[in-house]
Amino acid sequence: MSPKITTELLKQLRQVMKSPRYVQEPVQAYIVPSGDAHQSEYIAPCDCRRAFISGFDGSAGTAIVTEQHAAMWTDGRYFLQAANQMDNNWTLMKMGLKDTPTQEDWLVSVLPEGSKVGVDPFIIPADQWKRMSKVLRSAGHDLVPVKENLIDTIWTDCPQRPCKPLITLDLSYTGVSWRDKIVALRSKMAERKVLWFVVTALDEVAWLFNLRGSDVEYNPVFFAYAVIGMNTIRLFIDGDRMMDPAVREHLQLDSILEPEFKIQVMPYGSILTELQAVCAGLSPKEKVWLSDKASYALTEAIPKAYRYLTPYTPICIAKAVKNTSETEGMRRAHVKDAVALCELFNWLEKEVPKGTVTEIIAADKAEEFRSQQKDFVELSFATISSTGPNGAIIHYKPVPETNRTLSVNEIYLLDSGAQYKDGTTDVTRTMHFGTPSAYEKECFTYVLKGHIAVSAAIFPNGTKGHLLDSFARSALWDCGLDYLHGTGHGVGSFLNVHEGPCGISYKTFADEPLEAGMIVSDEPGYYEDGSFGIRIENVVLVIPAETKYNFKNRGSLTFEPLTLVPIQTKMIDVSLLTQKECNWVNDYHQKCREVIGAELERQGRLEALRWLIRETEPLIRVQ
């Protein structure tokens, strides 16, 4: 893939950075974060400003452009991809490496004295603003909000903000009505003595109202904000979507309701002025609750004395703990997803030796099989279909320029998932369609040992996910190996494939303790630049664990795999497994056979069933 040529664009950006038409005073640096006004991870095309200016289109990254420099911060998943997509105007800042400066330290080191650093206040989260602003100020610079987005001023063919129809979800999917969710939220608000709650994250709005959309690819969300008072509900949303009778019925817009459940629908763009109006009516001690990751613009709209900021909102936490309807839906979705993957892998096994299957064809085939399943909506993220050296690009997405043909000589890594109306999937399998080398098997087996160590871990109630991260690495560490990404992320229920507030990572962020009903991924890996990538990922449900003892009556937790797709035994060096690990694989495969086998049979997919039976033969460990 050839890098985007950005010389002209950077020149234009540097011009508008000085233009009195857009900035009160010239800014010597301009920050282009990767998010949108909702701090979403996946964003609509109109919000892909960082990709537009730099060419780098991975899911995480921040660009900063100064008079002299253009620099891009991204994490280990994207080092290779970013290096490939950006031209020589850009410097790659590898986050997580010891010598990489933070954005603010770098700014301090390159800016002339008394500089102004501009940023769109709707795009930068308030916590990030605060941190940067403090460092810049202490070095004599100023972080300033630039009302008009400077990228938009030079982006002549910027696409329109999407405004697609909504999907309503009934109780059989959600388990709880939106009215009951509002009641629960208000009770949390009362507990904390706050009068208003501002919902800014798109998945939180969707979850709260039991609605889904398709404004953002892969994430079934729609552009909206909500402001919940103790007696009022305001939903900020554009388009004619509120004209849909199903939506009107679902939200009871035309019913005679108790006033506290009456939803006032307002234009999306009026959030700032409405929030300012709400705040104008407040008296001291009347607080407004907002995520500390909400945009600087909305946060600043609330006078400091009235602000109640938390790292995670009560919606985020409630959303993470799935109820029975949601977990049952997730189970169903994962069964369907496994059926599709059994079909795919059976097909690949036959087709790959012919030399006609490329990464893109394989990805399309995976989507085709998934789309045959009931309640399929769309993919949950861009399929990572990668073979050989492409597998080492952790968040690779095949494009014509990089598209490689699968062969019997290279490892194939497929990380894919879908949105079904009953749940979200995310699964990675690493396969070899010929004969893997001893070294490839060795590395695969270390990754598998790490996967099992997390999946089978038993830990006390109240444990935070980051305490489990080293379990996934221990077998790799023993041999001097490691991987440069976290081990797991929260997964939504027909919602974002990445969600907070829990996760499994060596990065100690403010993760909330794991509790029964939470759903996370377990996905250790190993990547050798230029050669291959290995990752084994299941989505797992946190469940209570039975233990011999029960210290301080705290109770214990463990994981139940929701993903039920065979792990290729051909890639396993059984001599490196303990008996316990060997039993885990065999038990897991037995369950795949039973649950997915029954569904394959029901769907009459007998060839895939035979493949499943073959792939789930028990391992035998010779002592």
Place this chain on the structure above:
Amino acid sequence: MSPKITTELLKQLRQVMKSPRYVQEPVQAYIVPSGDAHQSEYIAPCDCRRAFISGFDGSAGTAIVTEQHAAMWTDGRYFLQAANQMDNNWTLMKMGLKDTPTQEDWLVSVLPEGSKVGVDPFIIPADQWKRMSKVLRSAGHDLVPVKENLIDTIWTDCPQRPCKPLITLDLSYTGVSWRDKIVALRSKMAERKVLWFVVTALDEVAWLFNLRGSDVEYNPVFFAYAVIGMNTIRLFIDGDRMMDPAVREHLQLDSILEPEFKIQVMPYGSILTELQAVCAGLSPKEKVWLSDKASYALTEAIPKAYRYLTPYTPICIAKAVKNTSETEGMRRAHVKDAVALCELFNWLEKEVPKGTVTEIIAADKAEEFRSQQKDFVELSFATISSTGPNGAIIHYKPVPETNRTLSVNEIYLLDSGAQYKDGTTDVTRTMHFGTPSAYEKECFTYVLKGHIAVSAAIFPNGTKGHLLDSFARSALWDCGLDYLHGTGHGVGSFLNVHEGPCGISYKTFADEPLEAGMIVSDEPGYYEDGSFGIRIENVVLVIPAETKYNFKNRGSLTFEPLTLVPIQTKMIDVSLLTQKECNWVNDYHQKCREVIGAELERQGRLEALRWLIRETEPLIRVQ
């Protein structure tokens, strides 16, 4: 042990909290932290104000007294001890449990509107002040500095601040001269562009000048501050200690020196005014470096614009990485310490069955054997000599009221250590002098598995200690067990037995990455209230590890045990060990036999040698 009766004292304290003689305005709450003006963990008797007011004399705890309440915050190590030592006037706040409020949240919940909360500004660390002050202010209260310590005003028989002679350490112990340490410090200061550095922690002053003292029991430190400029050195210290010719010679006080190495000696009490004077002479951009844990009083003395605060000082980090002279000294100290413990355990094995050995006698005997070793200075902490239920009190110290007789029916836990002129030791062994029950052996073996998992762990360079904590707990977690303390702490080199900036704990504090030369403890445990306590502790040195591969050329680390004292094989249920764990124990015991055996022989301690041989017989694991 009976609790201290505090009714009268609390009455007096509440009076002075309102007395215009001591406070400008009445304070509705008064905080009594456990530290001294240097934020030391171990403190001199004159600084034991929290113990004086409450009766609770554990090493960690904060008391808060209001008009109506008296509450004590302490952590899991001290729940039982605090409950036993405090009378009914006090409420115990168990830190680390889910429902326990923070000090500031509790204050907000009990105080009348617009309250003032007082604290001695020299005793409270600045970071704590900031956090508390923010929460209190946002709830309409005020945190106020009370210049005169209110406990001191009611403490009629308060002991004097100690002022003991100093010990000078030559290059054979320290490896680096104090002049070279000053040079290294100034180069760190230049790197960060700071002009002044304020040394506030007692062990940092001691380390910097290669001096030791005995002002605080167990910690070979002395009351002093230092202020280092690029061309000046000011040492704030009291008494006639600077008259000692050895000290004058060591610090070259009477030599003709380059001015930048000339030490100005000033009175201890003049630090605040001198620091203010230094700051008065500063111009903008001239920074003063201070730990963010330094006292609020000293931090406030530096105008905000001039402050450069870091969680760890460059001295703290340099001190943690031991050089060859220091590690060799630590090795020698641990050999001597092991000799003493072999003598002790051999003696206990003979004496315990007679029913004449109490916890205090055993502790005294341990000290006696240690004191026979070369360069013994004092103990490194109060010996935890505990049998049966006393073992479950994690930081127990036997006193006549609790003193229990060792027997062949109960587990005995000894956590002890010493200061030798060449190093500091800290070792815990858990023994049974009769026949342990299957359950006791089971628990012991889980703890041992955790100990080995950390000790044998291989991990990449740059790994922080908290990522290793779960390894120590995994075997316990599998059975629903756990322990409520961290797994390891940094250990000084003839300095404090607890030191930063590294450690191994589930609490994610800002620990610095482990690097070769750092020394930490590895001490998982298991405690059953009312029954027994188990802990297995070695001091271990971080060393480079040889691995099969070397991902990204990062290199790997592991631990080498410095402690070489047999782990009682009688307590091990070998069937619960893997072959690898079994080999670890056997290799460890082989090394004890070789290294300590040779020293026992050299010292002519042949009976203890026979005990060592018996106790280090290899385990045999039947498959």
